[in-house]
Amino acid sequence: MRTIWKGALTFGLVNVPVKVYSATEDHDVSLHQVHGADGGRIRYKRVCEVCGETVAFTDIDRAYQDEAQTVVLTKDDLDALPSERSREIDVVEFVPTDQIDLLTLDKPYYLEPDGSSPKAYVLLRKTLEATDRTAIVRFTLRQKTRLAALRVRGDVLVLQTLLWADEVREADFPALQEDVKISDKELELSATLVEGFSADFDPAAFVDEYQVELRTLIEAKIEAGEGFEAADAFAPTEERGGEVIDLMEALRASVERSRAARAGSGEDAERDAV
Template sequence: MRAIWSGEITFGLVNVPVKLYGATRSHDISFHQVHDEDHGRIRYQRTCEVCGREIDYEHIDKAYDDGDKTVVLTDEELDALPAEDNDEIDVVQFVPNEQVDPILLGSSYFLEPVGRSSKAYVLLRRTLEETERTAVVTFTLRTKTRLGVLRIHGDLLALQTLRWPKDLKEVDFGPSKSKISAKELKMSASLVEQFSGDFDPEQFTDEYQAQLRELLDAKLEQGESVDTEATFGKESSEEDSAEGGKVISLMDALERSVRKRRGAQESEEPEESKGSDSKSSSTKSTSTKKTGTQKAKKTGTKKTEPKKTESGKSGAKKTASKKDGAKKTGGKSSGAKKSA
């Protein structure tokens, strides 16, 4: 096992170095969501409700909402709190075991003794056993100050978190006042006696999880499964994901439209032809001739070059005028970006 915390148990002048390990784990079978048609995985995205973008963890801060206003706290501000650096389990009181209400108990952890000698660890465990006491402690785990108890678990010390008193809900209901006869109470005690015995948790099983495992194993044996890699689908590019399913803002749409328009113009107009429109038209005609010649070679037919006519010249002028209009349109797109 891997330790999740290390520190010291302190009471009076006694320090007991320990490491903290999670004592429990879930036996439940975990599921993930898939599309019922193609079995593609369904994931939860961290999407900002203002800009509509998916946000990485490094750009996410914590915030508190009091109903009218929201206060944002950065990681730096949270790390500056003094509870972050506390690595001690402080024993504040020893109480009788029966005084700890089980409803307050939370997560359980094992404490491992650290160092060459575990005498202080064994002494504390034996003291709790002999006095039938439970140690009430305070400690910090994952940036939160917690209340807990030290109890005995075999040869080890176990740490259990306690819920703070304010965490318990107040209820406004209760049983109605009913009269219980002596005969009813005697019969109830007799029934309890029939079901009495020593507690052995190993004799109990989770029937639902056992039947669920049998169902999964049967479907695997019968071939009713799909390749796990196929459920992830193909990785799409940033452009496809932005336009295909991700919500984009108006500014994103305008910026991409302008970039797309500029890229189309640059692909139509070579670097050498930016000086004049006449050179651009002659370069285009030359590339057209080369393309026609290449096509003719591939098909085995001869390419006849059309004669230059006055109408061809006027067509070139129209093409140049269209380019001027396209450039003006690009300028308007930039203006739309600024206004947005």
């Protein structure tokens, strides 16, 4: 697996350097457009709508546009944003695992401990298991601030990005507002049908039949001498992460700070009541 991000997972004063890897991979056959007569790739020129000239990729910036104007944002502008320089995964809070709505779960990533000792990493993992909690975290990846759930999968910490609340649509279907009557017999028969299809889920038992057939078709064409040679290369990039501080000292300091904050909140509440 290729490292896509390096940084530090932080909660309280505890700092856990980690490497981030994509936990999933796409096995779909990649197809692109070509000239059927000779197999040549069909490519699209980046043409400016104002001057009509072809623009080099290095000269292309991003922009925000409304009805009145276009505001150009250069790479330097975007690099200057504080969130884009952050190399930390900050724990915001620990919540009961059953409070995480599965609908909000998005892209999963594996976290690997990055340091001389995995003790802080293992401690956090065991703590999440023992308390049945999921950590809600914030971090920045690919120029975007993200909310994510940090949970345990076997011996590994998994970071799974979450959709923001306003990205989840409300399901408002008039048909579901009707008073539908279900008889006991209908429910019993339906439960019997479910029982007949019941099994332990084995993901490996399912395959993408379309992709299998597509690969078979491609292999047949190659054997028939209909293939064209082509190659693309992609260069991976890596960045440095953080360092571990004394674990016990960080834990004690974090607990003391949390207690002090709670005590202060209690005193404020008493003053407000008076």
